[in-house]
Amino acid sequence: MRVKMILPALTEATSPFFRPIKYSLFPPLGLATLASHLYTSDEVDLQDEHVEQLNTDDTPDLVVIQVYITSAYRAYALADHYRSKGAHVCLGGLHVTSLPQEAAAHADTIFLGPGDDTFPEFLKDFRAGQPKKNYTSLGQRSIERIPPIRRDLIKRHLYLVPNSIVVSRGCPHVCNFCYKEAFFEGGKSFYVQTVDAALAEIERLPGRHLYFLDDHLFGNAQFARGWFEGMRGMGRLWQAAGTIQSVLKPGLLEKAAACGLRSLFVGVETLSPENLRSSLKYQNLHKDYDAAIRRLHDNGVMVNGSFVFGMDGDNESVFDRTVEWAVKQGIETATFHIMTPYPGTGLYQQMGRENRLLHSNWDLYDTRHVVYRPAKLTAEQLEAGYWRAYREFYAWGNIFKGAWTNADWRERMRHVGYAAGWKKFEPLWDMVIRAKRATAALPTLETILDGFGAHPADERAEKQNAQSLLQFRM
Ligand code: B12
Numbered sequence: 001m002r003v004k005m006i007l008p009a010l011t012e013a014t015s016p017f018f019r020p021i022k023y024s025l026f027p028p029l030g031l032a033t034l035a036s037h038l039y040t041s042d043e044v045d046l047q048d049e050h051v052e053q054l055n056t057d058d059t060p061d062l063v064v065i066q067v068y069i070t071s072a073y074r075a076y077a078l079a080d081h082y083r084s085k086g087a088h089v090c091l092g093g094l095h096v097t098s099l100p101q102e103a104a105a106h107a108d109t110i111f112l113g114p115g116d117d118t119f120p121e122f123l124k125d126f127r128a129g130q131p132k133k134n135y136t137s138l139g140q141r142s143i144e145r146i147p148p149i150r151r152d153l154i155k156r157h158l159y160l161v162p163n164s165i166v167v168s169r170g171c172p173h174v175c176n177f178c179y180k181e182a183f184f185e186g187g188k189s190f191y192v193q194t195v196d197a198a199l200a201e202i203e204r205l206p207g208r209h210l211y212f213l214d215d216h217l218f219g220n221a222q223f224a225r226g227w228f229e230g231m232r233g234m235g236r237l238w239q240a241a242g243t244i245q246s247v248l249k250p251g252l253l254e255k256a257a258a259c260g261l262r263s264l265f266v267g268v269e270t271l272s273p274e275n276l277r278s279s280l281k282y283q284n285l286h287k288d289y290d291a292a293i294r295r296l297h298d299n300g301v302m303v304n305g306s307f308v309f310g311m312d313g314d315n316e317s318v319f320d321r322t323v324e325w326a327v328k329q330g331i332e333t334a335t336f337h338i339m340t341p342y343p344g345t346g347l348y349q350q351m352g353r354e355n356r357l358l359h360s361n362w363d364l365y366d367t368r369h370v371v372y373r374p375a376k377l378t379a380e381q382l383e384a385g386y387w388r389a390y391r392e393f394y395a396w397g398n399i400f401k402g403a404w405t406n407a408d409w410r411e412r413m414r415h416v417g418y419a420a421g422w423k424k425f426e427p428l429w430d431m432v433i434r435a436k437r438a439t440a441a442l443p444t445l446e447t448i449l450d451g452f453g454a455h456p457a458d459e460r461a462e463k464q465n466a467q468s469l470l471q472f473r474m
Helices: 029-037 069-084 094-098 100-104 118-127 195-203 221-231 252-258 273-278 289-298 318-328 346-353 379-393 396-403 409-423 426-434 438-449 456-473
Strands: 002-007 043-048 062-066 088-092 109-112 134-136 168-170 190-192 209-212 237-242 261-269 302-309 333-338
Touching (some): 029 043, 029 062, 029 118, 062 069, 069 088, 069 094, 069 100, 088 094, 088 118, 094 100, 094 109, 100 109, 109 118, 118 134, 221 252, 237 438, 252 261, 302 318, 302 409, 318 379, 333 379, 333 409, 409 438
Parallel strands (some): 002 043, 002 062, 062 088, 209 237, 237 261, 261 302
């Protein structure tokens, strides 16, 4: 069977003028995971439009497309193109799950929710000539027995971070702006790999660097502790995402740092308890944010703080207050978002009920545009504040101010290297991406992550080894 798998480009990714690095970071892990259910005899062409020109002159039997909200129109156009050529087109992913009717108009088969259980079922029906129009993942979901991901289909050299990995699905929390509740509706919404399978997947990845794309890698502390132990001594350097609450849990962060955690994406979202309550982000309520950031830095873990602007408690002062706080904490990188009510989420239903949705042009649901009527801000103030926050946070003055919150010179250089490398050399990234050499920058990333070869966790590990050796001799 000839199978075509496509990750269409999100808006902004294919601008002819400029290529942001963020779209050349991670390979299409979702599609490579689904491909593990195909026969090795099947001819599979996996294309990611973020990093390569799509070839649509081919004549596959089966086409599998992953759809996000800001790639929906592109995905539908590709689906229509291949259906007109007689291919069987499958659409799935976050946007299809939130708006199945819209997607069904462009597909032979649609999939709702995770595909780990439904896609193999579909393939059996399809090979038997009886594919259904709709497959919905329900009930007891598991990833404990999924086959190894088809990483052979991924063009590693096109990505800065070819070693992206997930060892879980979903998240134990219920924030009302997040896709999760809608996507996992009807069944388990947080489940993990087995420790052995997680370690086996890690062992399969070449090199040192790993990037965990799990929504919440520390969501199941017992599981996390298990494979953190298993990873000790592997010499890995890795990045992931976790909550303020999990960072404050005694012992867990230390174990993660000891086996290579070097930066953490943290959903800080807002400094306002009122906003935390209204967005059902209870896990951040009454938590000492400053102590959490300090704990991360004390363990040599850099912070990528994620913030949302435009919640109902926000007025004009939110932008400067947030940037000032983040710089004062020495947060290395920040990802700002304009609050975006994604279809299917509690926030979208609230905005609909209150008649505050401005339009349904999905291309603009990219967290850079205002698509609803804010409460205490105008749409212009919100968009201008968002862009000002990015400019201010990554101004050289603030990068150095943040770096100088560290006493140690190496930590200061690491902060400057990481923050500036991420945001101050975009023309250079543009050149590297167009030259299809994104992976060439990985050793630099590894050196910065590892504190130029002298990371506190390594020093701590060496000291502990020396001590245990000494005790052994005595
Ligand atoms: C990698 C990633 C990206 C990549 C691109 C996507 C990609 N796949 O490579 C990049 C870095 C470009 C990106 C950008 C952004 N992202 Co992003 N990203 C992710 C992330 C962290 C991991 C996706 C992944 O690899 N998951 C692991 C694999 C195994 O799962 P999967 O891809 O979902 O596939 C499974 C199922 O979805 C399903 N499936 C998927 N497709 C199909 C198709 C078929 C036919 C079938 C049967 C099944 C199926 O089966 C697969 C196996 O189970 C997700 C988090 C998440 N939980 O999805 C956020 C996430 C998708 N991103 C998010 C956001 C907010 C953004 C940004 C706005 C961030 C920013 N500030 O810029 C931008 C988008 C900007 C724009 N122009 O729109 C949000 C949601 C957005 C939404 N609702 O669409 C998420 C959910 C994070 C979150 N928790 O809120 N992102």
